[in-house]
Amino acid sequence: MNLNESQIERYSRHIILQQVGGPGQEKLMNAKVLVIGTGGLGAPAAFYLGAAGIGTIGLIDGDQVDLSNLQRQIIHFTEDVGRPKVISAKEKINQLNPEVNVVTYETLFTQENALEIIKDYDFIIDGTDSFAAKFLINDACVIGKKPFSHAGILRFDGQTMTHVPGTASYRCVFKNPPPKNAVPTCSQAGILGAVAGMLGTIQAAEALRYIIGIGDLLTNRLLVVDALSMKFRTVAVAPSELDITEFQTYEEVACDLS
Amino acid sequence: MNIKVNGEAVEIESDGLVVTELLKQQKVDMPEMVSVEHNGTILDRAAFETTQVKDGDQVEFLYFMGGGSPLRAN
Numbered sequence: 001m002n003l004n005e006s007q008i009e010r011y012s013r014h015i016i017l018q019q020v021g022g023p024g025q026e027k028l029m030n031a032k033v034l035v036i037g038t039g040g041l042g043a044p045a046a047f048y049l050g051a052a053g054i055g056t057i058g059l060i061d062g063d064q065v066d067l068s069n070l071q072r073q074i075i076h077f078t079e080d081v082g083r084p085k086v087i088s089a090k091e092k093i094n095q096l097n098p099e100v101n102v103v104t105y106e107t108l109f110t111q112e113n114a115l116e117i118i119k120d121y122d123f124i125i126d127g128t129d130s131f132a133a134k135f136l137i138n139d140a141c142v143i144g145k146k147p148f149s150h151a152g153i154l155r156f157d158g159q160t161m162t163h164v165p166g167t168a169s170y171r172c173v174f175k176n177p178p179p180k181n182a183v184p185t186c187s188q189a190g191i192l193g194a195v196a197g198m199l200g201t202i203q204a205a206e207a208l209r210y211i212i213g214i215g216d217l218l219t220n221r222l223l224v225v226d227a228l229s230m231k232f233r234t235v236a237v238a239p240s241e242l243d244i245t246e247f248q249t250y251e252e253v254a255c256d257l258s
Numbered sequence: 259m260n261i262k263v264n265g266e267a268v269e270i271e272s273d274g275l276v277v278t279e280l281l282k283q284q285k286v287d288m289p290e291m292v293s294v295e296h297n298g299t300i301l302d303r304a305a306f307e308t309t310q311v312k313d314g315d316q317v318e319f320l321y322f323m324g325g326g327s328p329l330r331a332n
Contacts, residue, residue, distance in 0.1 A: 130324060134324070153325030154323045154324065157321070159321075172300060174293050175303075178290055179290050196325065222320065224264075235318050237295075
């Protein structure tokens, strides 16, 4: 693929980066990234991936836009309230960058469809709330040998890590889902909107750097963000000998409040 | 004894205590929300009662965090 004149201008601030250049930009334009959940994490992640010119972005979400989403889910606008999130997000990505092929899945992500959906993608972003979904995404990506970015947010805190085959996975930090109702969710406990954006854009940056093949990913370490004191730390996480080869039962443990 | 909890130096009066006691001392209200890394190893929940924390040890409390979209999975 050769970049045309308008692409060279659109992506000039990428191309001028020594570590990206024309070849790096072409890798992005040939890449496919799946964003699971288009909420607080997935909205900023998908928006930046669209801006970066990712060739194909898959969006999974079965939810509709709610007024209370707009404080942080910046891909959705006031007029979108009540509309399917994946449709709202697709429209915004294409207004920002008409070259992106956006594939929407207005559905649940289940162990029946997980492997079938992720197999078409180069990198997966976990932008979900529920622990059932987080463990399912982890296990599907480990079984399907796909790299993915995990992130979680709560109040003023966030955490994120990246898995590529052979490195520590989410289960190496959190072995099993927490007991039912033990963990408050954003809808119960609150979230500073910009913190969702901070973590979602870190996930997008991980996807971009993985695809271009530069730098050190957040593998074998968990980045912990405390945005109240504005401190960032990374905690080393060793890959465990845990062998994930099949799905388990994923009990719904987080909110499905709309 | 002196240990590090989440990267911060913490002085503990007693010499040696198990992780369950440390969680209480550090006022972690809901230990079921926390995964504990002790000197670089993530502990099994069952080991909280038996793992001794000693002078110079490093302990990380890593919290479960959801966030994002309330996407259902089954």
